[in-house]
Amino acid sequence: MTSTETLADIAQVAPHPAGALSMQGVRHAYDGHAVVHDVSLEMAPGEVVCLLGPSGCGKTTLLRIAAGLEPLQEGELLLGGERIAGPGLRHLPPEKRNVGLAFQDSALFPHLTVLDNVTFGLEGQPAKLRQQRALALLDQLGMGGYAKSYPHMLSGGQQQRVALARALAPAPQLMLLDEPFSSLDARLRDRIRDDTLHVLKKVGAATLLVTHDPEEAMFMADRIALMRDGRIVQMGTPQELYCEPQDPFVVTFFGEVNEWRGEVRNGVVQTPVGPVRAAGLAEGAAARVLIRPEALSVTSLEAPADHGASHVIMARLLGRSSLLHICAHWPDGEHHLHARVPGVFLPEEGQPVGLTLDPSQVFVFADAAAGA
Numbered sequence: 001m002t003s004t005e006t007l008a009d010i011a012q013v014a015p016h017p018a019g020a021l022s023m024q025g026v027r028h029a030y031d032g033h034a035v036v037h038d039v040s041l042e043m044a045p046g047e048v049v050c051l052l053g054p055s056g057c058g059k060t061t062l063l064r065i066a067a068g069l070e071p072l073q074e075g076e077l078l079l080g081g082e083r084i085a086g087p088g089l090r091h092l093p094p095e096k097r098n099v100g101l102a103f104q105d106s107a108l109f110p111h112l113t114v115l116d117n118v119t120f121g122l123e124g125q126p127a128k129l130r131q132q133r134a135l136a137l138l139d140q141l142g143m144g145g146y147a148k149s150y151p152h153m154l155s156g157g158q159q160q161r162v163a164l165a166r167a168l169a170p171a172p173q174l175m176l177l178d179e180p181f182s183s184l185d186a187r188l189r190d191r192i193r194d195d196t197l198h199v200l201k202k203v204g205a206a207t208l209l210v211t212h213d214p215e216e217a218m219f220m221a222d223r224i225a226l227m228r229d230g231r232i233v234q235m236g237t238p239q240e241l242y243c244e245p246q247d248p249f250v251v252t253f254f255g256e257v258n259e260w261r262g263e264v265r266n267g268v269v270q271t272p273v274g275p276v277r278a279a280g281l282a283e284g285a286a287a288r289v290l291i292r293p294e295a296l297s298v299t300s301l302e303a304p305a306d307h308g309a310s311h312v313i314m315a316r317l318l319g320r321s322s323l324l325h326i327c328a329h330w331p332d333g334e335h336h337l338h339a340r341v342p343g344v345f346l347p348e349e350g351q352p353v354g355l356t357l358d359p360s361q362v363f364v365f366a367d368a369a370a371g372a
């Protein structure tokens with residue numbers, strides 16, 4: 001690469017006016033057992049979308065269908081605006097789709113150097129260009145110094161980077177990544193995720209990434225499709241899912257919560273930390289209240305403000321925040337709450353505390369379990 005050429009010049013994906021990927025009404029069953037039910041999603045060019053959800057919810061199956069590793073049984077698939085799978089079309093194998101694949105256990109070719117592994121998918125292009133493109137990607141992923149090494153000489157994290165460079169080298173319209181960081185230890189994972197995100201954005205590759213880790217999805221994604229039992233429960237930006245969750249599953253998937261059940265009276269539900277507004281729920285409706293630990297502000301009190309003041313059971317430093325286990329009193333007994341507060345705040349056991357709520361981190365839903 002000359003000094004005037006950038007990675008973007010060499011490895012840029014040609015911008016495509018049509019959407020990168022469109023899945024319409026996709027259903028899938030294994031041996032008659034349905035695991036994906038009527039899933040539709042649209043990806044814009046250059047967009048990073050994460051398929052997020054618990055184990056077994058159908059994320060990998062959707063990715064495999066997009067890749068062509070699993071034949072489409074029902075629905076329709078468009079890549080770059082072109083219909084590549086659907087009624088009346090013959091199965092298009094993965095190598096005929098313009099997609100790059102990198103899976104958790106993506107194996108490199110052991111008998112080829114790192115550079116040859118990355119240039120492997122670039123046949124038909126002039127040798128100089130192939131090398132430039134491969135080296136630019138390897139450089140960007142911090143692997144430029146290993147071009148002549150063989151895979152067995154690399155650590156797991158380094159092999160993962162090479163696998164990613166190999167998948168990106170042909171500048172595919174769409175990158176499909178299945179838990180690509182899950183075999184790495186936490187610190188290495190953070191770094192490789194960061195490098196990967198920057199490379200994907202620099203080359204403009206639309207990316208569908210499977211993960212079960214909500215933090216990873218929020219870090220990587222422009223939009224997240226949160227799945228449960230073969231369906232997309234909510235799709236939107238990380239902020240939309242975190243701040244405007246459409247149901248309790250979405251709230252709880254992003255972290256533990258304090259939870260109560262109650263009835264709507266005068267537009268509010270009473271909780272041990274005060275009344276919370278129940279917008280959209282009818283008077284008398286059964287409600288489920290979810291309060292994130294970070295919604296609770298905790299202040300130490302000189303003495304209990306009243307007979308029923310809350311007090312600290314235990315305090316633990318978690319690094320950037322402190323977790324307080326708090327006993328809150330309530331007419332029906334005592335409640336154990338978790339409050340997560342920034343920095344080092346470690347009151348003694350028994351310390352009386354006052355609690356206030358940040359309403360933006362409190363969610364009230366109709367209680368589906370009531371009367372069931």
Ligand SMILES: Nc1ncnc2c1ncn2[C@@H]1O[C@H](COP(=O)(O)OP(=O)(O)OP(=O)(O)O)[C@@H](O)[C@H]1O
Pocket residue numbers: 030031035053054055056057058059060061062212
């Ligand atoms: N080849 C297969 N044959 C039969 N059942 C399968 C096959 N592959 C997946 N399944 C089942 O389909 C369901 C969805 O699996 P899938 O791998 O798509 O889920 P996932 O969300 O990616 O899970 P994980 O995060 O654990 O990888 C699961 O119940 C799984 O057991």
